[in-house]
Structure formats: structure tokens, C-alpha cells
Amino acid sequence: MRYKIACSAERLGLLDPQMIESVVAANAFQIGRQYVAENRVRIVDANDTQISAAVIGHSGLYEQTIKLKDDHLVSKCSCTLSEEPMCRHCIAALLEYHRWTQPRQSQKGKASRPSATDADPANTPSAPPPSSMVPDVKLTDIMQFVAWLGPTFKAIESESAIPSPPHLEPGTVSTWIATITNLELRRRENQQALRDLQAEMRDREAYLDRLSQQLQTSIAEAKAAQVALHALQREATRYQTTLAQAAGLVEEVKGQETEIRTAARDLLEKATHLDTLTTSFHELTELLEQTLKQPPADT
Numbered sequence: 001m002r003y004k005i006a007c008s009a010e011r012l013g014l015l016d017p018q019m020i021e022s023v024v025a026a027n028a029f030q031i032g033r034q035y036v037a038e039n040r041v042r043i044v045d046a047n048d049t050q051i052s053a054a055v056i057g058h059s060g061l062y063e064q065t066i067k068l069k070d071d072h073l074v075s076k077c078s079c080t081l082s083e084e085p086m087c088r089h090c091i092a093a094l095l096e097y098h099r100w101t102q103p104r105q106s107q108k109g110k111a112s113r114p115s116a117t118d119a120d121p122a123n124t125p126s127a128p129p130p131s132s133m134v135p136d137v138k139l140t141d142i143m144q145f146v147a148w149l150g151p152t153f154k155a156i157e158s159e160s161a162i163p164s165p166p167h168l169e170p171g172t173v174s175t176w177i178a179t180i181t182n183l184e185l186r187r188r189e190n191q192q193a194l195r196d197l198q199a200e201m202r203d204r205e206a207y208l209d210r211l212s213q214q215l216q217t218s219i220a221e222a223k224a225a226q227v228a229l230h231a232l233q234r235e236a237t238r239y240q241t242t243l244a245q246a247a248g249l250v251e252e253v254k255g256q257e258t259e260i261r262t263a264a265r266d267l268l269e270k271a272t273h274l275d276t277l278t279t280s281f282h283e284l285t286e287l288l289e290q291t292l293k294q295p296p297a298d299t
């Protein structure tokens, strides 16, 4: 979490526990002070305006950055606590820093630069070394740590669960262990995230494969449809030709019909004519018969 508090101090070393207590939550201050008392705080790097620290909290190792910037105290911690305006870890880091700078300031009789890099042995001959910068390392702790380190690295290499760390008093070695445990936890989280991503990629690839297959099927269908369309076009052309031929035939039939009608009319006329001739011939025959039946005229 990251927080900002208005602060007129020019150096972080001027922030004493009373000032810190007056601006933060009482509960967070109590816990921060307890962390300092239990030696759970490590100042990683510090100067007048910036502190980098690490605190072994109740649930793991957290990293803090505290800065004086533009009349504000800006604190940042890797924890997820919502303690405002500053979490217990940042409070612990500030208290530890104050504890660390205190003897040197009183030695010099004025506010001095607390940076570890500008220490002047001539001015502070009897200043006790800052407690948190002296490795409080016990040989038994080191031996337990080294004994734990071997199987731990093997477990990390083989990607299996790391063995339980030895139970040590809070101190430098326990900080190392907490750091390694934390790194291993993050590595596992990253691996899980990677596996999840890979699974998602596989899913997407399978989906793409399916899409590609569907596309190929669609292309094949489109080609088949095109072939069918060409066949239909050819058939339509054939039908058009047949229709044109049929139209020609109809015209021909019409012409023949006209001819037949004309011929029929001629025939009818000829039949009428023949009738007339037959009638005339009949009359002539009757007349001739009557003429023959009459007695011959006296001659």
C-alpha cells in the first residue's frame, strides 16, 4: 500500500517515536514498536530522505520504501494492509531508523546525516555501531540455515515443495530464510500463472483449429456451390437454345397452318364448283331423260 502524509521535517532522522505515534493509528503503532522490539526490522539502505527496509511480519517478509518528498512523507509497503495513514511495517521501519540514528545524533550534539555511507569515524569515535547493520548471526543459526539450504535448492530444482524452514529466533538468518521462502512462493505463483497461461493458449489454439476447420469446410462448400452454379448456368443456356428452337418450330407450324388453310379454302371452292357442275350435270341428265321419254315428234 502507498500513503502520503504532510510532513515539514527536512530529514527522516528528525521523526521521533512521539511524532510518529501522534499521526498514525494506535494499534498499528503498537505492533510496529513490537516488531522493532522483536528485532524483525532490517534497514536495507538509508539516507536523510529515503529509507529502504524489510520487516518480517506475521504473514511473511514485506519491503518498505519511505521518502521525504515535496513536504510529504511518502510510504510504500509490499503488504496489503489498509492501515492508514501508514502500515505497521512502515512504522516499524521508521522507528528502527530513528533508533539507529539516535546514538550518532546525540554524539554529534546536532542532527547529523544518518547515512551509513558518510560515517566519519573521527567525529564519532565511540558511537556504537547501528544495531540493525551489524549481522546478529549465530553460528547455530547459520548451520541450521545451511542444512536447510541444500534440500531446499534440490526441491526448487526438482520443482517440488521446499522443506519446512528451521525455527529460528528473529534475526538476519531468519530474514534470509523468509526471503528465500518468499521468493519460492512467488516462483510457484508465477509458475501457476504460466501454466494457466499455457492452458489458455492451448484452448485458444484448439479454438483456432476449430475455426480453421470450419473455414475450410465453408470454402469447400462455397466451391461446390460454385460448381453447381456453373452446371445450372450451362443447363439454363441449353434450355434457352431449346426454347429458341421451339420458337422457330412454332413459327414453322404457323406457316404450315396458313398454307393448310389456303389449301383447304381452295379445296372448298373446288368442291363448291364441283357441286355446281354436278347439279348442272344432273339437270342436264334429267332433261335428256325427259327428252328421250317423249314420243318422237311427228315427222
Ligand SMILES: [Zn+2]
Residues within 6 Å of the ligand: 062, 077, 078, 079, 080, 081, 087, 088, 089, 090
Ligand atoms: Zn506494510
